[in-house]
Amino acid sequence: NFVCAINTIYMNNALYGWYVMEVTKDVAKKQVCYRALPIKEFVIDQNERGFIDTFYRKVKFTYRQLRQRFPNYVPSSATKDSNDQDPWAWLNREVELLHVVEPSLEHNNKFDSVYIDLTEKAIIEKKVEDHCKYIAGRAGTFSNTNDPYGFSPVMSVLPSTKNLNAVSFDIIKAVHHAQRFDLLAGEDI
Numbered sequence: 001n002f003v004c005a006i007n008t009i010y011m012n013n014a015l016y017g018w019y020v021m022e023v024t025k026d027v028a029k030k031q032v033c034y035r036a037l038p039i040k041e042f043v044i045d046q047n048e049r050g051f052i053d054t055f056y057r058k059v060k061f062t063y064r065q066l067r068q069r070f071p072n073y074v075p076s077s078a079t080k081d082s083n084d085q086d087p088w089a090w091l092n093r094e095v096e097l098l099h100v101v102e103p104s105l106e107h108n109n110k111f112d113s114v115y116i117d118l119t120e121k122a123i124i125e126k127k128v129e130d131h132c133k134y135i136a137g138r139a140g141t142f143s144n145t146n147d148p149y150g151f152s153p154v155m156s157v158l159p160s161t162k163n164l165n166a167v168s169f170d171i172i173k174a175v176h177h178a179q180r181f182d183l184l185a186g187e188d189i
Contacts (some may be wrong), residue, residue, distance in 0.1 A: 001034055005035055015154055016152045020042050021136075022036075023134075056097065061095055
């Protein structure tokens with residue numbers, strides 16, 4: 001699935017100036033899996049050398065998806081509501097998760113990965129990993145700021161594109177005006 005992910009990444013990089021890719025190991029299939037993630041879910045930060053090393057991902061799950069991802073975690077609100085006709089309706093309720101990946105302060109060259117249930121205000125899982133599962137890239141950055149996000153190549157051509165559209169509109173309007181002889185005034189002739 002690398003080709004599908006990389007096409008989405010190229011588009012995000014050109015349009016928004018940065019992208020995020022998730023790289024995980026599928027133990028059952030013994031392969032590496034790649035997935036382009038929506039950048040609207042992320043807040044990123046960089047270290048003193050300018051490398052992105054901290055990720056905050058806020059995402060919504062249903063309780064069913066949460067149980068699939070974390071089978072041992074049972075939130076206190078994951079019970080049948082007395083007003084529900086369907087005893088399994090709680091599985092479709094949404095929950096907000098925050099996934100924090102940052103360099104570990106206790107373990108050298110490792111990353112702390114913490115999943116937090118924002119709805120219940122509880123830590124679901126905390127572990128130390130030997131690698132960061134997210135990769136972020138940027139089209140370019142401003143050298144005089146500490147902004148971790150890149151600027152978009154498309155944004156640099158946007159003013160020229162707007163000017164070109166305005167000129168094209170004026171040409172079309174002039175041609176249309178020249179074809180309507182009933183609108184021509186004496187000075188236009």
